[in-house]
Amino acid sequence: MTTTLIRNLAFALTVDGDDRVIRDAAVLVDGERIAAIGPSAEIEAAHPSDGVDHVVDGGRLGITPGFVDSHVHLSETLSRAVFPDNLGTRAWVFHWAKPFYAHVGPEDERVSVLLGTTEMLRCGTTCFLDMGSQHDAGITVQAAAEVGIRGCTGRHAADVKPAEIPRGWTDEMIEHHFFPSAEAALEVLEDQVRRWDGYADGRLRCWVNIEGKEPCSPELHVGARALAEQLGVGTTYHLASSIEEAHVSERRHGLWPVERIAGLGGLGSNLVIAHGVAVKESEIPLLAEHDTKVAFCPSTSLKLAKGATAIGKYPEMRDGGVTVGVGTDGVSAAGNMNLMRQMYLAAGLFKDARLDANQIGAREALRMATIDGARALGWDDEIGSLEAGKRADFVLFDLDHFEWTPYDDPLQALVWSVSPASIAETWVNGRPLYSGGKVVTIDERELHAEARERAAAIVQRAGLDREGTPVTTTLYD
Numbered sequence: 049m050t051t052t053l054i055r056n057l058a059f060a061l062t063v064d065g066d067d068r069v070i071r072d073a074a075v076l077v078d079g080e081r082i083a084a085i086g087p088s089a090e091i092e093a094a095h096p097s098d099g100v101d102h103v104v105d106g107g108r109l110g111i112t113p114g115f116v117d118s119h120v121h122l123s124e125t126l127s128r129a130v131f132p133d134n135l136g137t138r139a140w141v142f143h144w145a146k147p148f149y150a151h152v153g154p155e156d157e158r159v160s161v162l163l164g165t166t167e168m169l170r171c172g173t174t175c176f177l178d179m180g181s182q183h184d185a186g187i188t189v190q191a192a193a194e195v196g197i198r199g200c201t202g203r204h205a206a207d208v209k210p211a212e213i214p215r216g217w218t219d220e221m222i223e224h225h226f227f228p229s230a231e232a233a234l235e236v237l238e239d240q241v242r243r244w245d246g247y248a249d250g251r252l253r254c255w256v257n258i259e260g261k262e263p264c265s266p267e268l269h270v271g272a273r274a275l276a277e278q279l280g281v282g283t284t285y286h287l288a289s290s291i292e293e294a295h296v297s298e299r300r301h302g303l304w305p306v307e308r309i310a311g312l313g314g315l316g317s318n319l320v321i322a323h324g325v326a327v328k329e330s331e332i333p334l335l336a337e338h339d340t341k342v343a344f345c346p347s348t349s350l351k352l353a354k355g356a357t358a359i360g361k362y363p364e365m366r367d368g369g370v371t372v373g374v375g376t377d378g379v380s381a382a383g384n385m386n387l388m389r390q391m392y393l394a395a396g397l398f399k400d401a402r403l404d405a406n407q408i409g410a411r412e413a414l415r416m417a418t419i420d421g422a423r424a425l426g427w428d429d430e431i432g433s434l435e436a437g438k439r440a441d442f443v444l445f446d447l448d449h450f451e452w453t454p455y456d457d458p459l460q461a462l463v464w465s466v467s468p469a470s471i472a473e474t475w476v477n478g479r480p481l482y483s484g485g486k487v488v489t490i491d492e493r494e495l496h497a498e499a500r501e502r503a504a505a506i507v508q509r510a511g512l513d514r515e516g517t518p519v520t521t522t523l524y525d
C-alpha cells in the first residue's frame with residue numbers, strides 16, 4: 049500500500065475526544081487510513097521520510113477532518129433557483145418539489161448525483177446521508193462511487209396519497225411515487241439494502257430511508273426503523289420539519305410529531321430525523337433516551353422560514369445529550385450544498401437569537417459538521433475526526449489565501465472567516481479527489497453542460513410556472 053507523509057502542517061484540528069489542535073503537525077497516510085498523526089518532530093522520528101513513498105511539505109497548509117453532510121437530497125441538484133423563494137415547507141414540497149422530482153428520469157438522476165457530489169468535494173464534504181433515489185438506489189450508489197465520495201443513501205418511499213390530487217401531479221407520478229402499502233414499500237426497501245449496502249468496498253451504504261411525515265403511514269415510519277435494525281443499517285426521514293406539520297399532527301392525532309412517533313415505538317438509535325425544528329422541550333428527553341439523531345439544516349430553515357431560531361431547540365437538544373449533525377438538504381431547499389456555510393450558521397444563529405454569546409460557537413459547530421455527523425450516520429468508528437486508524441478523509445486548506453491572512457486561532461478562522469474558496473485538497477479514503485482546482489475523477493465541464501441541458505428539460509416537462517403553481521397548501525390538512 050502507498051504511504052504519504054504530509055509534514056510541517058501549520059495546524060491539525062483533530063476534533064478528537066479532547067478537541068486537540070496540533071501546531072506544526074504531520075499526518076502519515078497508509079493506503080486508505082491515517083496511520084499516524086501528531087507533532088511533526090514526533091511523527092518524522094517514528095516514520096523517517098526515506099521509508100515513505102510520498103513526502104508532501106504542508107508548510108502553508110492546515111488540515112481538518114472531512115465534513116459530514118447529515119441530510120441531503122442528491123436527486124434535487126438540477127433544481128437550483130427554479131422554485132420561487134416565498135414558499136413555506138409544505139407548499140415547497142407538495143406543489144413544487146414533488147412534480148419536479150417526478151420528472152427526474154434515471155439518467156437525470158445520475159447526472160444530478162455526479163454534480164451534487166462534485167460540489168460536495170469542492171466544499172470539503174467527504175461523506176453524506178442522502179434521503180434516497182427517486183428510482184433504484186443503485187443509480188446514486190454507482191454515481192457516488194464513480195466520483196469516489198463516501199455516503200449513505202436509499203430509495204425514496206411513501207405510502208399515503210393526499211385525499212385530493214393537486215395540479216401538476218400525474219397518474220403516472222402517483223403510481224411511481226406511492227407504494228400501495230407500508231408492507232409493499234418495505235419489501236422493496238429491503239431488496240435495495242440487500243443489493244447495494246456495502247458497495248465500493250463499503251464506501252457506499254444503503255439504508256431503509258422513507259420520506260416521513262404526512263405522505264407516510266405510521267406503519268411505514270415504525271416499520272422502516274425496525275427493518276433497518278434487523279438489517280443492521282440505519283434509517284432517516286423528515287420529521288417535525290415545520291411548525292405547520294406539528295400543527296397538522298396535533299389536530300389529527302393530538303400529538304406533536306416526535307411524541308407521536310415515540311408513542312408508536314418508532315424511535316431508536318439507528319434513526320436520523322431530518323430537520324427536527326418543531327420539537328417541544330418535553331420531547332427532547334424522548335430523543336435522548338432512544339439516542340435518536342437529528343440533522344439540523346440551517347440554510348433551509350432560513351430559505352423556507354422553518355424557524356430554527358424562533359422555535360428550534362438545537363442548543364437544548366445538544367445540552368440534553370442528543371446527537372445533532374448539520375445538513376445542507378439540497379440546492380433548491382437551501383440554495384447550496386456547502387456544509388461550511390451550515391457550520392457558520394450553526395455557530396452564529398443561536399448566539400444572536402438568544403442574545404447570548406455562550407450559545408453554540410465555533411468549537412461546537414465544527415463538531416456538528418464532523419464527528420457528530422459521523423455519529424449520526426453510525427460511522428464515527430471510522431470517520432469524523434483525525435485519529436490514527438481512522439479512514440483518511442480530510443480537507444487541506446491553503447493558508448496562503450486572503451481568507452487566512454493573517455490568523456491566530458485556526459478554529460475561529462475556519463468557522464468565521466473561511467469558505468471553500470481556500471480548500472486546496474479534499475481526500476476521501478486516502479485519495480485526493482479534489483486537487484489542483486478540479487475534481488480528478490470526472491470531467492466537470494462536460495458534466496456542467498449536460499446538467500444545464502437536463503435541468504431546463506425537467507422544468508419544462510414538470511410544467512412548473514410561477515403564475516399558476518400554488519404557493520400555499522392545504523394538502524394533507
Ligand SMILES: [Zn+2]
Binds near residue numbers: 179322
Ligand atoms: Zn429533506
